[in-house]
Amino acid sequence: MRAREHGIVIGTGTPGPHNAITDVAGVRVGHTTLISGEGARVTGQGPVRTGVTVILPHGDSTFDEPLYAGLHWLNGCGEITGMPVLEEFGVLTSPIALTNTASVGVVRDALVELEIAATGKPAWSQPVVGETWDGRLNDISGQHVRREHVHQAYREASGGPVAEGSVGGGTGMICHGFKGGIGTASRVVDGYTVGVLVQANHGKRERLTVNGVNVGERLPAKPVANEGAGSIIGIVATDAPLLPHQCRRLAQRAGLGVARTGGAGENFSGDGFLCFSTGNRNIPSAALDSATPRTYQVTALSDEYIDPLFYAVIEATEEAIVNALVAAETMTGADDLTITGLDGATLAKVLTT
Numbered sequence: 001m002r003a004r005e006h007g008i009v010i011g012t013g014t015p016g017p018h019n020a021i022t023d024v025a026g027v028r029v030g031h032t033t034l035i036s037g038e039g040a041r042v043t044g045q046g047p048v049r050t051g052v053t054v055i056l057p058h059g060d061s062t063f064d065e066p067l068y069a070g071l072h073w074l075n076g077c078g079e080i081t082g083m084p085v086l087e088e089f090g091v092l093t094s095p096i097a098l099t100n101t102a103s104v105g106v107v108r109d110a111l112v113e114l115e116i117a118a119t120g121k122p123a124w125s126q127p128v129v130g131e132t133w134d135g136r137l138n139d140i141s142g143q144h145v146r147r148e149h150v151h152q153a154y155r156e157a158s159g160g161p162v163a164e165g166s167v168g169g170g171t172g173m174i175c176h177g178f179k180g181g182i183g184t185a186s187r188v189v190d191g192y193t194v195g196v197l198v199q200a201n202h203g204k205r206e207r208l209t210v211n212g213v214n215v216g217e218r219l220p221a222k223p224v225a226n227e228g229a230g231s232i233i234g235i236v237a238t239d240a241p242l243l244p245h246q247c248r249r250l251a252q253r254a255g256l257g258v259a260r261t262g263g264a265g266e267n268f269s270g271d272g273f274l275c276f277s278t279g280n281r282n283i284p285s286a287a288l289d290s291a292t293p294r295t296y297q298v299t300a301l302s303d304e305y306i307d308p309l310f311y312a313v314i315e316a317t318e319e320a321i322v323n324a325l326v327a328a329e330t331m332t333g334a335d336d337l338t339i340t341g342l343d344g345a346t347l348a349k350v351l352t353t
Contacts, residue, residue: 078270
């Protein structure tokens with residue numbers, strides 16, 4: 001169940017039909033979830049509580065049809081690959097994948113393989129892969145995510161409702177002392193849609209805030225070591241016709257959504273946010289050949305009209321984090337560590353008393 005099914009309504013904005021990043025037309029999400037083993041941690045054997053999530057930005061190949069995009073780091077103790085190219089050109093040239101810290105390399109390599117298969121050309125683009133650390137619940141040093149798991153998530157990516165909680169890259173994540181993971185939400189404003197997907201693995205329980213109410217200290221959960229030493233990756237999608245600098249500005253506002261839930265970008269937290277716009281699909285690909293136009297035209301929203309999109313990102317990010325929390329059930333992982341899931345009904349009761 002999601003936050004709204006428990007009567008928890010975040011903000012005043014209007015969600016899209018699925019209240020998910022997939023409400024932006026063409027965006028698809030796929031997960032591969034890996035859960036096996038129990039008991040003591042044995043490197044290479046488990047227990048395994050991890051996975052990979054793939055986001056396809058539009059209905060065709062992003063390798064052939066790149067999109068304008070922008071990036072913002074709240075705190076840089078983390079990794080999103082391919083960022084020098086994205087920051088230099090303001091263009092996203094690959095799908096986006098989310099996984100655990102130790103599996104970034106294999107996921108990146110798998111995206112290169114998918115690019116070669118999709119284009120039939122030598123790979124050039126720098127794949128975008130974000131990470132958060134799931135080493136408390138998962139045998140992270142065992143590097144259990146394989147190329148075939150990325151291919152599966154890519155192949156099975158779809159629109160519509162998005163599985164949340166302990167799925168895909170979010171399988172082994174912990175958020176504000178509770179079980180965390182994948183969450184998503186959307187807003188429709190001024191004829192445009194903004195969607196957010198998070199991989200939430202950050203925050204301290206005592207700071208957890210929902211709708212402006214500090215609920216963390218009033219919610220029962222076992223203490224978790226090193227709270228705050230985690231990360232959150234947020235992906236913002238919109239069909240508003242934005243230029244790269246505007247995408248960066250939307251990505252920056254996702255950090256305000258994190259703050260509204262009590263996140264602070266702590267010292268050992270890697271908090272990175274990427275925004276892409278599907279509003280222009282005629283951007284030349286990276287390959288310079290006879291088909292590359294010398295000039296091309298794009299449509300751009302005037303900056304004077306961008307504030308409603310800022311508000312939409314902030315609200316959708318907050319709700320995505322809450323959805324990740326209430327969707328994730330209690331999980332026992334490596335060395336029999338148990339992380340409590342946040343019961344949505346209990347959260348709703350705390351918010352009203």
